[in-house]
Amino acid sequence: MFKKYMSTSMVILFLLVSFSMAFASEGPGGNDRKGKYTYRKVYKACAKTGGVESATPKISPADKTMGQWQEIFENKNFDEFGCMDNWSVLPDKDILDIYSYFYNHASDSPSPATCK
Amino acid sequence: MKINKMKILILAMVAGLIMATGCTASQTAKTAETAKVDTSWMFHDIVDAAFVKANIAVPMPENVILIDARPYKGKYVSGYIPGAVSIPFSQFDKNINLLPTDKNALLIYYCQGVKCKLSHKSAKKAEKLGYTNVKVYAKGYPEWISLKGNYGAFEAEHVAKLIADNNTVIVDARPLKTKFVKGHIPTAVSIPFSQFDTLKGKLPRDINTPIVFYCGGLKCRLSHKSAVKAIEMGYTNVKVFDKGYPEWKKMYGASKEAMQVTAGTVEGSIDIKRFKDILEKDPESILLIDVRDKDEFAKGSFKTAVNIPVEDLEPKIKDLSDKKPVVFVCSTGARSGEAFYMVKDVRESLKDVYYVEAEIDFKSDGTFVIKEPK
Numbered sequence: 170m171f172k173k174y175m176s177t178s179m180v181i182l183f184l185l186v187s188f189s190m191a192f193a194s195e196g197p198g199g200n201d202r203k204g205k206y207t208y209r210k211v212y213k214a215c216a217k218t219g220g221v222e223s224a225t226p227k228i229s230p231a232d233k234t235m236g237q238w239q240e241i242f243e244n245k246n247f248d249e250f251g252c253m254d255n256w257s258v259l260p261d262k263d264i265l266d267i268y269s270y271f272y273n274h275a276s277d278s279p280s281p282a283t284c285k
Numbered sequence: 286m287k288i289n290k291m292k293i294l295i296l297a298m299v300a301g302l303i304m305a306t307g308c309t310a311s312q313t314a315k316t317a318e319t320a321k322v323d324t325s326w327m328f329h330d331i332v333d334a335a336f337v338k339a340n341i342a343v344p345m346p347e348n349v350i351l352i353d354a355r356p357y358k359g360k361y362v363s364g365y366i367p368g369a370v371s372i373p374f375s376q377f378d379k380n381i382n383l384l385p386t387d388k389n390a391l392l393i394y395y396c397q398g399v400k401c402k403l404s405h406k407s408a409k410k411a412e413k414l415g416y417t418n419v420k421v422y423a424k425g426y427p428e429w430i431s432l433k434g435n436y437g438a439f440e441a442e443h444v445a446k447l448i449a450d451n452n453t454v455i456v457d458a459r460p461l462k463t464k465f466v467k468g469h470i471p472t473a474v475s476i477p478f479s480q481f482d483t484l485k486g487k488l489p490r491d492i493n494t495p496i497v498f499y500c501g502g503l504k505c506r507l508s509h510k511s512a513v514k515a516i517e518m519g520y521t522n523v524k525v526f527d528k529g530y531p532e533w534k535k536m537y538g539a540s541k542e543a544m545q546v547t548a549g550t551v552e553g554s555i556d557i558k559r560f561k562d563i564l565e566k567d568p569e570s571i572l573l574i575d576v577r578d579k580d581e582f583a584k585g586s587f588k589t590a591v592n593i594p595v596e597d598l599e600p601k602i603k604d605l606s607d608k609k610p611v612v613f614v615c616s617t618g619a620r621s622g623e624a625f626y627m628v629k630d631v632r633e634s635l636k637d638v639y640y641v642e643a644e645i646d647f648k649s650d651g652t653f654v655i656k657e658p659k
Contacts, residue, residue: 200552202551202553202618202619202626202642203622203626206623209623210630274619280617
């Protein structure tokens with residue numbers, strides 16, 4: 170009885186791990202190419218209104234791990250990015266794209282962002 | 286005495302009449318003689334437009350050749366009887382190879398009307414070469430084009446001129462999906478003959494607007510059938526470019542067909558196989574923009590690529606040509622993807638834009654390796 174219970178639990182655990190790994194590897198599911206453009210566009214607009222000095226964003230996806238970006242974007246905690254006025258008007262789709270850009274090119278991702 | 290005077294008067298009148306009629310008769314004889322002399326230059330076998338019409342077809346029958354004996358540049362290029370080949374009389378000896386090998390084939394020569402001798406001279410030469418069935422359509426192109434229901438044909442270079450003049454509607458009569466979208470003459474509108482009745486509203490409102498129909502070359506009837514329908518609708522200036530798109534491609538390049546870019550699976554991306562194909566066969570057919578930094582570009586890039594680093598791209602987007610598809614490249618797809626979305630955002634009207642979603646390893650010797658995304 171115990172053996173049967175254990176084997177069933179192992180199968181369930183295996184399936185859960187497999188599913189979570191599969192979903193984790195897919196990332197947020199947005200358009201990371203578009204996200205990169207939108208992210209830079211936010212800073213260009215912000216620089217024009219004097220929100221930041223440089224139109225080139227200071228934060229790069231490779232500055233943090235996937236897990237860290239996940240926490241920031243899922244909690245919508247964009248304080249360290251600055252330019253809050255610009256972030257607050259972004260549609261959810263654009264935020265998802267930017268999230269995908271940061272997540273897919275995080276320091277521990279298969280393709281971390283370079284300075285470009 | 287009075288009677289004698291009357292007799293003299295009557296005799297004088299009769300003599301005058303005889304002299305007058307005699308003189309007229311002799312003049313008539315002289316005119317006829319002159320006319321006879323004037324027609325001696327003509328070929329002995331003259332045919333009319335009905336004969337020409339009865340013997341030509343699309344495609345042209347193998348044993349029939351309709352020959353335009355007028356100068357190529359001044360006359361043939363800007364209007365000829367559909368199906369006619371150009372063998373100007375001045376070039377007769379150089380172009381004997383264009384005549385059929387079968388000496389019994391029907392040769393119909395024409396030129397610029399009854400006073401034009403070129404067709405007659407050509408016909409005589411052809412007969413001397415041994416051709417047994419030679420005719421001259423003496424009233425030639427001026428009569429042909431004036432007859433109701435008839436239309437002329439143009440050469441490609443004249444079509445190019447019409448496009449530049451921008452006052453002629455060019456109509457592609459081929460099927461839309463299988464032919465037109467794969468390549469067509471610039472500015473052409475698509476009215477496939479099979480849909481002529483439903484799409485004829487695309488023709489200009491002014492019935493005097495020049496219209497040129499074309500299709501897939503000398504064996505294709507679609508342009509001719511469309512021309513006939515347009516004439517029936519009342520259009521007064523209808524022509525065909527009977528050598529059609531194959532001739533256009535030969536003269537002015539493959540146009541859209543070679544430039545045809547196939548989208549990849551990712552939004553905005555170009556199909557990688559198609560991209561490789563274009564690079565190999567017709568790289569000039571696309572505007573290839575390398576958006577990497579100048580130092581990266583200097584170390585190696587595609588031969589036909591121009592370098593506009595993505596940071597410098599935005600102000601230049603408005604100047605990008607819309608004549609060719611634009612394809613952005615970089616080393617991973619990140620910057621080229623950014624460039625793609627930048628164009629979509631800044632200049633939405635530029636539709637034919639793509640980027641290469643792949644890793645590209647550029648070598649200094651000009652070679653490269655493209656790794657498709659898994």
